[in-house]
Amino acid sequence: MDRYKEIEAFVQVMEHGSLASAALHAGITPVMMGRRIDALEKRLGTQLMHRSTRRLVLTEQGATFLDECRGLLAQWASAEAAVSSQHHSASGHLVVSAPAAFGRMHVAPHASAFLKANPQVRISFNLTDRVVDLVRDGYDMALRIGNVIDPNFVAIKLATNQRVVCGTPAYFRKHGKPKTLEDLKSHNCLAFNLQGGQQRGWYFLQDGKTVTVRAEGNLDCNDGELLHRWVSEGLGLGWRSTWEIQLQLQRGELVTVLDEFALPEYDILAVYPQQRHLPAKVRFFIDHLKKIYARPGYWLRDTP
Structure with a gap:
């Protein structure tokens, strides 16, 4: 089994809190996710977590290994981003959060054109009026409207609102x-x-x-x-x-x-965690929305 997938599965399970939640996020079955964890523990010859029907608890060795795995995955992502940014196409799984109504009206309808231009990308949308934790919940980016932005995040203005x-x-x-x-x-x-x-x-x-x-x-x-x-x-x-x-x-x-x-106008923003190399899938999708919103008369047209 792919060692990268085993490590990725281990990190995803601990970040999402359960095999089922991590499997749903990764687009695989909980059984497959469990097999990857089992293969990793067998290969390492140690138990990384205690599993029960209610919760997952890291062992001492698991806690140490988790930090190392997160570092490895971050380095891998940076390496891929550094290479992909030199080309004019993006790839990978893009996970996006947006306010419910805004996402339905002004984000999700533009996904098909983006995917046509970037066929190696897969997009998952979470449309909710709850402000999600991008890092903890595993999002690549979010659309925010006038919210206070965490200083650890980068915010790109897409349009204005009132x-x-x-x-x-x-x-x-x-x-x-x-x-x-x-x-x-x-x-x-x-x-x-x-x-x-x-x-x-x-x-x-x-x-x-x-x-x-x-x-x-x-x-x-x-x-x-x-x-x-x-x-x-x-x-x-x-x-x-x-x-x-x-x-x-x-x-x-x-x-x-x-x-x-009325309060002054405020910004509609694309937000993502600060990182050394921004993945092309994030950068391209932000540019895609920015160009669409800048079209003359865009906000006066019928909802797609």
């Missing part, structure tokens, strides 16, 4: 338009939550300071696309990103209010 309060013309004809932030209390504000009904605030700029207004309404959820649909149906006001609603604004299907209180 948050605005919006609603349908029909909603405003029936309920009127808010003129001040205080007026939001008398409107049905459709809120985003991530903690079982605990509503998040909407942020604005007032008198040079960032202020928070609690969004109160009869609907809230943890799915941005569902909130967008509710706003588009005229059920209430939403605090939405311009990347999501630009086309509707141009068509007059949605109208913004309180623009004078």
Whole structure:
């Protein structure tokens, strides 16, 4: 059996916490993953981990060997990247995280063109509004929108975004338009939550300071696309990103209010851990998205 695959399997199992999770990430069966670990321990003549149905625990020898294996894999990746960066093609498994709605609308639809130009690449997407740990969870890169970036990461600007309060013309004809932030209390504000009904605030700029207004309404959820649909149906006001609603604004299907209180634009970023040699698969995919987002009128076209 390939020694590299054995070492890679050992590192993946410890990073993902189980044979099943590591196997899913690697695209193989848990049985195959277990066989690679067994072959590695047999070849070394020592037990690297204690396995049970609930958890994996490294032995003393396993803990020492794990650090060495991580170093070897990092050196191997750097060597491959140094060579591949000299060519105009990429290869390998690219693992990407992106916010759920943004990923569905503006990342995943562009994968087919990228794969056509780079047939030796395989891409796995994880679309979630949770901020993932790139290193611990084994991601090559992530798309982030206006988040604070860890100083150990590199962030590449892809485009800009702004948050605005919006609603349908029909909603405003029936309920009127808010003129001040205080007026939001008398409107049905459709809120985003991530903690079982605990509503998040909407942020604005007032008198040079960032202020928070609690969004109160009869609907809230943890799915941005569902909130967008509710706003588009005229059920209430939403605090939405311009990347999501630009086309509707141009068509007059949605109208913004309180623009004078909107926070300044912020960046849509591609983020990856700092490393000596950036793999071509990451660099090429970032360049691919950057070129697409820079096309005139891109944000005003229909979602692919």
